[in-house]
Structure formats: structure tokens, C-alpha cells
Amino acid sequence: MVPQMRLRGDGQIVNIGSMMGAVPYPYFTACSSAKAGLKGFSQALRREVAGSGIAVTHVAPRAMRTPLNTEAIQRFMVATKMHADDPD
Numbered sequence: 287m288v289p290q291m292r293l294r295g296d297g298q299i300v301n302i303g304s305m306m307g308a309v310p311y312p313y314f315t316a317c318s319s320a321k322a323g324l325k326g327f328s329q330a331l332r333r334e335v336a337g338s339g340i341a342v343t344h345v346a347p348r349a350m351r352t353p354l355n356t357e358a359i360q361r362f363m364v365a366t367k368m369h370a371d372d373p374d
Contacts, residue, residue, distance in 0.1 A: 287299070288331075288335065288340065291335075291338070291339075291340045292335075292338055292340065294339070295338065295339040296339045296340070297339065297340040297341070298340070298341045298343070299328075299331065299340065299341070299342045299343070300343045300345065301324055301327070301328045301342070301343070301344050301345070302345050302347075303321045303324045303325050303328075303344055303345065303346045304317075304321050304346055304347060304348075304349075305346050305347070305348050305349070306318045306321045307320075307321030307322040307323075307324060307325040307346060308322075308325070308346060310322070311362075311366070313362065321346075324344070325344055325346065328342055328343075328344035329344070347371070348369070348370075348371055349363065349368055349369065349370040349371065350370055350371050350372075350373045351370040351371065351372060351373065352373055355370070
């Protein structure tokens with residue numbers, strides 16, 4: 287995609303991470319590492335394409351209440367007093 291965007295001189299790349307990339311929670315090592323990596327990738331890519339007309343955005347929402355939240359995640363959120371936002 288980046289080569290085509292470079293040819294056009296325009297483009298927008300949006301990477302969706304999470305706050306777990308900024309705040310590494312225990313027992314979520316793999317997730318926190320991956321989200322931190324995505325944040326770093328986005329920052330590096332933004333610098334790489336600077337001046338080309340391509341914008342790179344990294345979005346890091348807080349926790350959301352979704353069906354993906356298992357019982358273990360629910361207990362962790364209660365124990366750490368983590369607030370989960372309504373997806374709407």
C-alpha cells in the first residue's frame with residue numbers, strides 16, 4: 287500500500303492499538319508487547335513517509351466492554367480498578 291500511496295502523493299494509514307501498549311499490564315505480556323510494537327511501528331513509519339503526503343495515525347483506545355472480555359479479564363479489571371468504556 288505504501289508504494290501506491292507514494293505514487294499518488296497521498297494516503298492515510300490508521301493503526302488501532304490500545305492503552306496496553308503504553309501501560310504494560312501484568313498477565314497481558316503478549317498483548318502489551320504487541321500493542322507497544324504497533325505504536326513503535328506507527329511512529330517509525332510516520333517518520334519514514336514524512337513529506338510524502340502520507341499520514342500515519344496510531345489510535346490507542348482504553349478498555350472496552352465487549353464479548354471478547356473473558357471472566358478472567360473481568361476479574362482483572364475489577365482487581366485493578368480498570369474502567370471499561372461502552373463501545374458505542
